[in-house]
Amino acid sequence: MHTPLAVEHGANLKQYNTFGLPSNAQALVRITSESDVRRVVDDPALGLAPKFILGGGSNLVLTQDVRACVLKVEVMGRRVLETRDDAWIIEVGAGESWHETVQWTLDNGLPGLENMALIPGTVGAAPVQNIGAYGIELKDRFESLDAVDLITGRSVTLHSQHCAFGYRDSIFKRHLAGKGVITRVRLRLPRPWQPVLGYLELERKIAETGITAPDARQIFDWVCGIRSVKLPDPAVIGNAGSFFKNPVVTPEQCRDIINRDPEIVHYPMPDGTFKLAAGWMIDACGWKGKSIGRAGVYEKQALVLVNRGGASGAEVVTLAKAIQESVYGRFGIRLEPEPVVV
Template identity: 65%
Template sequence: MPTPSPAPQIECDVDLRPYNSFGLPAKARRLVRIGSDADLHWVVNHPDWGRASKFILGGGSNLVLTKDLQPLVLKVEVPGRRIFDAGADWVVEAGAGERWHEFVRWTLEQGAPGLENLSLIPGTVGAAPVQNIGAYGVEVKDRFECLDTLDLMSGRVVTLGREACHFGYRDSVFKQHLAGRSVILRVRFRLPKAWQPELEYLDLQRAAEQAGVKEPTPEQVSNWVCAIRRAKLPDPAVIGNAGSFFKNPIVSEAVCREVIARDPHLVHYPLPDGRFKLAAGWLIDACGWKGKSVGGAGVYEKQALVLVNRGEARGGEVLTLAQAIQASVFARFGIRLEPEPVVI
């Protein structure tokens, strides 16, 4: 008979600074590392921990911690990568604990492009559909096939397709009524073999022109995306941050015209449904916040959409800065900015 896997260990008073990209100080009173389905089943079926409240932690790249976490923290570290030949497409699968950018690079190495526009986004594969991450004209939902998730109440593993995930702009069912109720174990993406580059964004068009390339390879697109992101965004390993802190607000045509009437230089993008997406970074910069600080928290000098940890920042300082920015933008433009990260 096979030897049963050892039960996972419950760790106490775990410092969470290494586990959130902002580097904010907080502790998990109890933490268990989930490396397999069996680990999660052990938690769900445990006479004490099964009933305990839980907090699901992936890569911590979309998190602002303002206090210690009292619930049992499930640190999702499920590994694994696979690729399947699905006729006209490739289907690629990764464990929820895999690092997103490493997984994207791996798909390119396997000759299965399609995720290259999402290169260098921090975090884990399991967190990608939760946030419906997106960049340079591509969102996770555009390539999504399905995922396996475990219900923390019943212990059942179910497979959810695209419709069941209710993807929206930086949103999904996992941020709504499944928040804290299920744990993503594995995610699959469908990538057409008949690959076409997505170059609708001006930055990518400029990169192609500068390189003198009319028909780029997937690797070239990935490299351009990485270079653009590095030029605009700070490396969390060097300067603590959670990437773009606010969602780009989506408004009606009437509201967009009203703002343009006051500020003709407003950066805005038309959407297929007739509404407009406004550049939150431009709104924040126009209010004079770029480079400003509140305690150890600040607005990044190169991109006003990014809040950073200038050293020993606390979550409360990040939250105070974010609220001041929201109030300032609303007072000038009448636009309410919505944070992307989860604030605890």
Template identity: 60%
Template sequence: MQLQTLVDLTPHNTFGLPAVARAMVHIDSDAAIPRLLDHPLYGPMPKWVLGGGSNVIFTGDPAELVLKVAIKGRRLLPTQADAWIVEVGAGESWHDLVRWTIANGRPGLENLALIPGTVGAAPVQNIGAYGVSLQERFDALDGIDLTTGQPFTLTGDQCRFGYRDSIFKHSLAGRCVITRVRLRLPRPWRPVLDYPDLQRRQRESGSGRPDPQQVFDWVCALRRAKLPDPATVGNAGSFFKNPVVTADRFAQLLRRHPAAVGYRQPDGRVKLAAGWLIETCGWRGRTMGRVGVYAHQALVLVNQGGATGIEVLALARAIQESVKGRFGITLEIEPTVV
């Protein structure tokens, strides 16, 4: 356990927003958490868990004690008849994990390649991309209660996964630390190529049956073409959730806007492409002060240099009002606002 005070959080969030933590603790093992809870000064403080900082917007300095999870480790657990099981420390890089599983003959995460952030943050957000969500590849996770110091294990049902949502955003918010995640990768492996962009890549490659590495490479290429690299352009990836509407509401939208983009869901509803809504309102490539909308993907807001979280939210609200006024649809911000 490493303790630091007055920590600049700018390099700890991918949007590059300024904030200072009064104190930050690096959690590198399960044993560090009980030691922290027993600390006479920091033990009683409210706590806030920081993963890779890829899904957070700082609007000021956090009042809580910041816990930076850095628990490492990757293990291949015994193979089951219908699945490969892998166990990963919460502080591991998600993208590095995806590459590692493919290299070790455990495919199934390739559609989730190049998503920034840590493994421990993935269940919180229930990350998803190109037709696959974490909950479809999830087995269980381990964590430690920040009040009692007791370890616990949660199954997928207990995590209450929803679209970019989980129990960790609600009743367990700020109350626990995820230490390890176990993933269940279905076998035999089958490629998930439901998205038109992946189908187009398959046609262009002439590959009738792509292997996991090919799908991984296609996903990486698509994401790099559409999304800015946080190492060079500050951003938090997709800034708004794709709104889900009834089939009737989508039919009404299509009558007025035949080019509207939507994806039918198993329950009959339709997930709208938030990027299309924003672009249709004329926001793609526009700037507002030191914040802008990415020229290649309207769903992404970017730091033009020196932006603050307040400026980011001002642009986000302007976009929300614009989309609401034109389509009657409310966009929900995806990152956590601190």
């Protein structure tokens, strides 16, 4: 006999979103296993209610109270599932911290995730966003995941070809948004390990230190150092990391912008397009350190919006829209926010 589902009514979500924005949930249920999801689906009241899936809350702007039933994913556990000739396969609960998981892999001699150190959020949210940093995206290390369908309660396993991974995008942001709860993620760490170093800031570290063949732990330390300078700790200053996606443009658009702004930071992509540095464009429009109400642009990195204390979701959205208008006015580029606005 199952114990009844613990439902927290009127739960305060301020502590569950890294921006620290005020919001209450009509109902909140903690999901620690697949069977918890099935019990929500089978529950006479909760089964029919709209659902909102919450991981680490690091990619979220809450502008109002959440009338849906919030499913707070807290499935834990990490293990090495398989050691193949060409890869280690590890399985991680969706509620585990992403950064702590990267640390765990290195502590256990399983390199391959070090470029994605210090990305906030949970492991279950990583495929949704196809997180990435310093030349690696989640899809490059993805094996498969388990999820539970919120209509039928059935478990499904999805492999890479089912996930429609794109730049900060996946099927979980589109056709499958809100339709299932990711419970476990399996990652594929290639053997033998090869460092990924083709990013400007990592090349600078090599030049500064003279370490031309860094190991995974060294890359991890470098990435943590670089990110710590750029990104404030959400425990100290509320934020959701990088707020805007770096826009991808055609070679013609890139040439046109370089003609007007020769300094613009841009990176060639494998498919011939160019990625432009959104932070550089926001800075060029004079937004670094500026505020609207109690929401502001971080002094050390224009790509990060922060809660200066007591900000509302509406203030964050107003600031984001003002930045979008400035950048569009100057560069003709419409910046797209990374976080989900609720």
